[in-house]
């Protein structure tokens with residue numbers, strides 16, 4: 001079937017923030033051939049390209065996007081013993097649900113993280129003590145310079161905290177991801193929220209299904225309902241030198257931090273925003289900070305991208321002024 005490239009497509013409905021203007025060109029790709037053809041189209045017209053998954057971690061400006069938005073709809077999940085391979089366009093949580101049913105361990109703590117499989121590898125998503133890269137075996141990506149598919153083994157993916165080679169190198173478009181899972185896993189329940197959940201329930205957790213249920217319950221309680229416009233954590237947790245942390249600890253004794261195993265320490269941005277900045281529940285018109293999680297910016301109705309950005313700017317300046325810590329955005333701006 002010929003590729004169906006649309007013009008002037010509103011992007012807001014394709015994002016979980018529900019804001020933003022039009023894409024000059026827009027296409028859904030369901031095969032690698034579609035993807036290659038789309039890239040040639042953009043090249044012929046000298047257009048920039050933006051790769052869209054399920055729009056759960058982006059903020060589109062009111063001006064929209066003047067290039068070609070390629071929505072990745074590459075599907076398919078295959079099981080080969082404990083190796084699971086999924087198309088970049090698969091919904092992340094559906095893959096998690098599936099592998100839990102197959103009794104495969106490794107990604108259950110990442111239950112209910114929004115987005116697609118492609119996004120999960122580009123972003124190296126993380127939650128409750130687990131990161132996607134812990135179980136990623138390899139990633140297949142289209143290199144738009146050579147137009148060839150290339151396989152990247154985990155060590156070649158340059159994974160870091162919300163980082164990967166696919167995020168840094170815009171010539172690489174993820175088409176599928178393989179995960180090496182295990183049939184004999186152990187529950188990972190050291191993360192504060194998860195530990196508390198099971199302590200309260202007074203049960204010793206043993207099955208994958210129980211963990212998935214716990215994570216789903218914790219996230220549902222803490223995160224806004226899917227109908228509310230949000231892009232998850234808006235800022236990254238900042239990484240600072242231990243010396244800076246020690247100084248902050250004197251000023252803010254309750255400060256939450258996670259040692260990185262080197263001379264740096266990851267601070268909880270949510271804690272800083274909540275306890276130092278008192279940002280929970282603050283609203284500027286329809287743009288606001290979620291009342292139960294200071295890291296989550298919310299579009300309560302008709303907020304524009306500019307209003308959300310202005311609120312984020314205000315929060316960043318406030319934390320910088322009070323702690324000298326710079327918060328970096330996790331959400332991708334378009």
Ligand code: EPU
Pocket residue numbers: 126127128129192193231232233234235236237256268269270271272274275280292293294295330
């Ligand atoms: N906290 C506060 N006030 C708040 C929110 C949290 O004091 O308003 C405290 C909590 O009590 C906790 C600490 O801050 O001790 C950390 O909070 P939480 O466990 O909710 O985690 P987070 O750092 O805010 C990160 C990820 C999330 C992931 C959770 C759970 C980042 C930027 N965010 O959030 O990922 O789900 O941990 O593991 O790393 C995402 O990236 O979009 C995302 C949702």
